[in-house]
Amino acid sequence: MSRDNIILEVKHLTVGYSQKKPVVKDVSFLLKKGECLAIFGKLGSGKTTIAMAILGFIAPIYGMVLLNSINILKIRGRKRREIRRRIQPIFQDPFLSLHPMKRIKTVLEDSIGRESGKSVKRYLNMVGLDASYMDRLPSQLSGGELQRVCIAKALCTNPEVLILDEPFTAQDHVTKVKLAVLLRDLKNKYNLSYLLITHDIFTVSFLSDRVLLLDQGKITETMTAGEFREKYIAEL
Amino acid sequence: MKIRKIENLRFGLAVLVLIVVFAFVLPVFYRVSPYEQDLSNPLSAPSIDHPMGTDMYGRDLMARIMKGTANTLMVSFLASLVSLIIGIIAGVISGFSRGIISELVMRLADVLLGFPKLVMILLISGILSRDIFVSFFLLACLSWMETARIIRGEIKVIKESLLYKSLVAAGLSFPKVLLGYIFPLLRGKFLVSFTLSFASFILIEISLSFLGLGYASPEPSLGTLLRQARYDPAGSYWIVIFTGLVIIILVSAVNFIADGIKDSLEENVSR
């Protein structure tokens, strides 16, 4: 594994609300460019905490997060905002991720920011939505459509890494499949890297290349997607 | 139940609008001075010349009531605005900062809440300054605490929300997030806060001026007019009645509005 290929590196990440009882214990892993790495674990295993730490919403007790070899946890101010745009989250509940009073157009424009030239329409098309969605409010869209908007919003900042935190768990199977296919195509087309955090066997099986098993805050196993499918296909 | 609350709100609003028109728009058409004395015509009953009669200095009562209402409304409005602004600033500072700063603001609020408001009012108006605007500004500075507390609470909740995290993740600058996203969500709270302050300040003005500590003669306000009415001889019923009527209508209207807003927001919460 050549060093140039690694886009995200997490080293000895230990996160918790108190020193004595960390929720995430000494977690280390690498994410290669263009890869989808899944962190699979039961509810409460600490997966979401890892995501929050990488995104900078929780300060870890110990550990480093390197994006392109820069420790992003140590950076402050304006530079931090710039770097933030390179790692984008997709959360579980799209209704809660969007402002209820803002139209889709406004939401995307705010995310695009100063890098104009790429219109809102282009990003909507990327996720399979047409221009008619621009003037709508979140309350007028279904869950699946809203999640697409969230994906579009994430793409607006030209990210390198997407952190997918239980992205489909709130959706029904049909919508889940459509969204999973969309994400797969986007990854291939734009050479994105995904960190997929979920307890859903189907999503991991379909979307990921490598899988880390997380149990009570520690990584217990690493396997390829193929190995994962063999092991868990019966549990579906 | 739901219908009644909305009706209350609308009714209150309608009446308030009428009063505002009465105080600010009507004077354009009814060009009589509230200050001009006419000692040849004191305490005259309502007539065509003077639809509400005159006071003991011969001043037209209707003009005085219009101006008085305007004065009361204006100073209450300004004080409510100042109180709201300070409350928002304090709430935002306390909500977004962590640790000491956040706590300090809240402790300050607690201390000020502990001050007996009536005593403070009397002290300020009686001793510090007779100027109504100064007194009310100081009063506003003592009335921000409730608002601050509410805003702080809301912000603490918002900070944990997925929405906020998405915004921060997108790299949006703090002013943009605060003004563009958070404030719109708090609109309702701002409105309630403002309306309740407004109702409260109207009563404070009337009370203070009635005691002689607010607006000073010859400047009319609903409070001073009421004060004056005490000293007018019996028999000049029109002064008390008209002044009292306007006060009752205004206070009721604002209370209806405040109740209506409170109730309709509560409904949203319980859903």
Added chain:
Amino acid sequence: MPNYKLELKNLTVTALPAKKILVKNVSLGVAEEGVTAILGQSGSGKTTICLSVLGLLPQGLDITGEILLRRGKSSLDILRMKEGELHELRGKKVAITFQEPRRYMNPIIKCGEQLMDLVDGSRKEKLQKAIELLETVRFERPMVIFNKYPFELSGGQAQKFSLALALSKKPAILLADEPTTGLDYESKKELAMIYNDQIEKNGLSIFLVTHDVYFAHRIADFVGVIFNGYLLEFGSKKEIFSDPFHPYTKQLIEATSLDRLFSMGNELWDYNFSLRSDGCIFSRSCKYSMPECFKNEPPEYRTEERMVRCFLFSRG
């Protein structure tokens, strides 16, 4: 325990002001001693059907058809029942578990106490029965759960606990509305085992409403597929999964097979709003559609074991 059986006939639910059809002409039977599952996307009307069985729909809806509760030779129409009769029904003969159980529980009373409120007897007997119920739903340490408050339970625990509440009065029929939402695979496995326990030991009849195709495959005996308020297909689980008839069902089953998805790419159906259709509800997304599909609504075509609403099967 008497063998009740549930049967829906031509159930139609319309939201009045907008005249929006939530459920159209749904007829199906819920098997005794087994699981009958209704599969559908969010908003397809499945929860509406579930709630209508217990008269739990909100005001302002127009409901026609029959919901029959059969006991031996006699039957009662639930839709014609008065509030008093419905009260006798709820929880006692027909019980229900909801999608996010913690939302519907009293947060200030301990779990064990809530269970005890539902059973009879002296305090000692109630305590005993409550513990037994917790054991029935496979809580390994019932006393721990007994002393917890609902908000302290995890998703899986909450679903099991709500099942304990539902089973407290030994109902004949259980309505389960999206029980697997938010559950990880181990909890789902356990839930399936508990359902099977109840079916075998107590002859429970379960009406499962879900969008989790895998879970339905795991425990259902009969499966119905619902789309935008219409019941498109119904049959035994085995046949529906191995040989789906309706185009929608076909796509749904295909979407569960990973191998097919890997090779399939982006051919999943999408609603084509540009096509006008007064006919079949699925016509706008169907790749087998014929002109007739856009003009008339297909009727139900039945064999002994199956039902399909599709003109492709008009020859029977």
